[in-house]
Amino acid sequence: MLDAPLTGSEADGFEIARTIVGYANKINSTEKIGLHYTGGTKTMAAHAYRAFLSLNRSPKPVFSYLDSRTLRICIDDLENQQTRMFPAVxxxxxxxxxxxALHNLEWKKGKEPQRQPIAKDAAIAFAEIHGKSGMGEIWRKWCQQELGKKLKKGGENSLWKPEKDLESHRQLNLQFPPVAVPDNMIQVLRNCLDSSVVPQDNVGLVE
Structure with a gap:
């Protein structure tokens, strides 16, 4: 699999085609090559496809993509002018x-994800509450107006403050007007997350 960087040229169809042709020509002309054009932008897919067709290689290139609606891999059969489909199971x-790895990415060293669930009981309880009409919207508004304004760098639409600053913030208001957190959510927070109940946590709740 080749990585063809398009830094700054993701919307330039001609540059996309030139880059694809340049990389493809580095591959032995007798080898079969293919383009899997799931993802990327429409410009990338269209011009990469066009570039592959212009190569006039034998055997002809193989084109494939993932149909997310049916979860099937679709392979364009250029010889017979038809698309073959296979379940992506x-x-x-x-x-x-x-x-x-499929996107040529990897975890940052020392930044691997937490493998064990954190506050699992709270997550399950909140999932159940969110299934009830209107609850999810109330929670989102409270998060934006209370959590966002107090715990994000530049207000509710910016990035979170550094972890040391989050740890030092002691109180959150559950009755922040005009949004009041429903009693069943308060109960979950009290039982699972509140520092007055779970001493190792650092955030207290004010009703």
């Missing part, structure tokens, strides 16, 4: 590392 789900 795996014996087990791919790992996050595999998905990243």
């Amino acid at each position: 795996l014996d087990k789900p791919p790992s996050l590392e595999t998905i990243l």
Whole structure:
């Protein structure tokens, strides 16, 4: 698999085509090559496809993509002018590392994800509450207006403050007007997350 960087040229169809042709010409002309054009932008897909067709290689290139609606891999058969489709079924789900590798990415050293669930009981309880009409919207508004304004660098639409600053913030108001957190959510917060109940946590709740 070749990585063809398009830094700054993702919308330039001619540059995309020139880059693709340049990389493809480095591959032995007797080898079969292919383009899997799932993802990227419409410009990338269209001009990469056009570039591959212009190569006039033998055997002809193979084109494929993932149909996300049906979860099938679609392969364009240029010889017979038809598209063959196969179920994209795996014996087990791919790992996050595999998905990243397919995009030529990897975890930052020392920044690997937490493998064990954190506050699992709270997550389950909140999922159940969010299934009830209107609850999800109330929670989002409270998060934006209370959490966002107090715990983000430049207000509700910016990035979170550094972790040391988050740890030093002691109180959050559950009755922040005009949004009041419903009693069932307050109960979950009290039982699972509040520092007055779970001493190792650093955030207290004010009703």
